[in-house]
Amino acid sequence: MQPSDRPIKILWMIPKWTLPVTDGARVATDSLIRNTISAGANVDVLCLPQQFEVTDQAEMKRAWGVNNIFVIPRVLPEKKFEKNFFYLWQLLTNPLVPLTFSSFSTAKLKKEVQLHISSNNYDYILLDGLHLGAALLNNGKFSKLPQIIYRAHNIEVDLWKKSYKEKKSPLLKLIIYFQSRLVEKFENDIINNSHGIAAISQEDLLEIQQISKTPTELVPLGLNFDSPLEACNELNTKFLFIGRLDWPPNKDGLEWLLKEVWPSVISNRPEAVLKIVGSGNGEWLKNYSHLKGVQMVGFVDSIRDAYRDCHFTIVPISYGSGTRIKVLESFALGRRLISTKMGVQGADLTANEYLNAETKEDWIKMLSSIKLDSEQQQKLDRARLIVAAKFGEKNIGIKFYKWLQTVL
Structure with a gap:
């Protein structure tokens, strides 16, 4: 298709509050969203942070130049005992959802997210990370939603397969094997139901293309190279x-x-x-x-x-x-x-x-x-x-x- 002359309207979904930029995932999101807006996109942000995260919408608007920011907190306890209980409950009530994705798939959160999307007119919903898809999938499908663009930061199931091979406890191996199969199915569902996939590396792009015929594009990490540090003057290496x-x-x-x-x-x-x-x-x-x-x-x-x-x-x-x-x-x-x-x-x-x-x-x-x-x-x-x-x-x-x- 030929490029459209009007600005594309995007709802950019992020899984955690991105500012300040303190880790690799936040750097990747911060860089791409700023520069996509600079290129002409019309962007709203929908953030699904953990309920205890500190948010500052005014700061985000200043940093990114987005139009609107919407925050729907998700429940994931901080304390170990409470978190384990939460995961146990999710395992019993949503056994086919990977545990690490379960805080994005509670009925209340999904209802709020999908209601917000249906109440607005977006060209694209951009999932900045795999876990966000849990808030949108219904029986393995994106139903009655605008076109989905999935920003793939990695191949998630690869980490689970590695963990499975390294565990020695038969019980842990069984649990992780089951979870890895759920993650693999979930990841494939997201890939196959998206309108387009922006892969972060050539290696990931090729692997995704083996899974699906969904349109894909290599969109690597971007950084500002204009301000290198001075040479280090420390005597010891x-x-x-x-x-x-x-x-x-x-x-x-x-x-x-x-x-x-x-x-x-x-x-x-x-x-x-x-x-x-x-x-x-x-x-x-x-x-x-x-x-x-x-x-x-x-x-x-x-x-x-x-x-x-x-x-x-x-x-x-x-x-x-x-x-x-x-x-x-x-x-x-x-x-x-x-x-x-x-x-x-x-x-x-x-x-x-x-x-x-x-x-x-x-x-x-x-x-x-x-x-x-x-x-x-x-x-x-x-x-x-x-x-x-x-x-x-x-x-x-x-x-x-x-x-x-x-x-x-």
């Missing part, structure tokens, strides 16, 4: 790990590095420092508080400040899908990247644009010897230009909006 600390690929990768790699690195290079920054539950890090050279910072208000005193960023990830925000942030903020191939999945990097380490031996050798000398700085400067051309947020917003115009 400092490495940064940044990311949500309870997201399984991050947790497993970092824990492996702390257990298998860092003791040898600090033995070879006593002055080395590993700085760990991130939101989410990082209680498990207390098990490694005895390690020398490790700075456990946790949550920070400023992402730029997290990178400022570090020479290199590290991504020791061995599984997962989508694109890691921290990979692109490294280039945007001017820091040399050390990563596995899986860690840079979705970033379309060549071997010349980052430092690769796969095995335990690779990581020990790399972290024990690498220095940010003039050669490494020149490689970083060249790589930044290449990555900025692919992932500049303004161009991605324009590309996404043009695609929406063609599929309307």
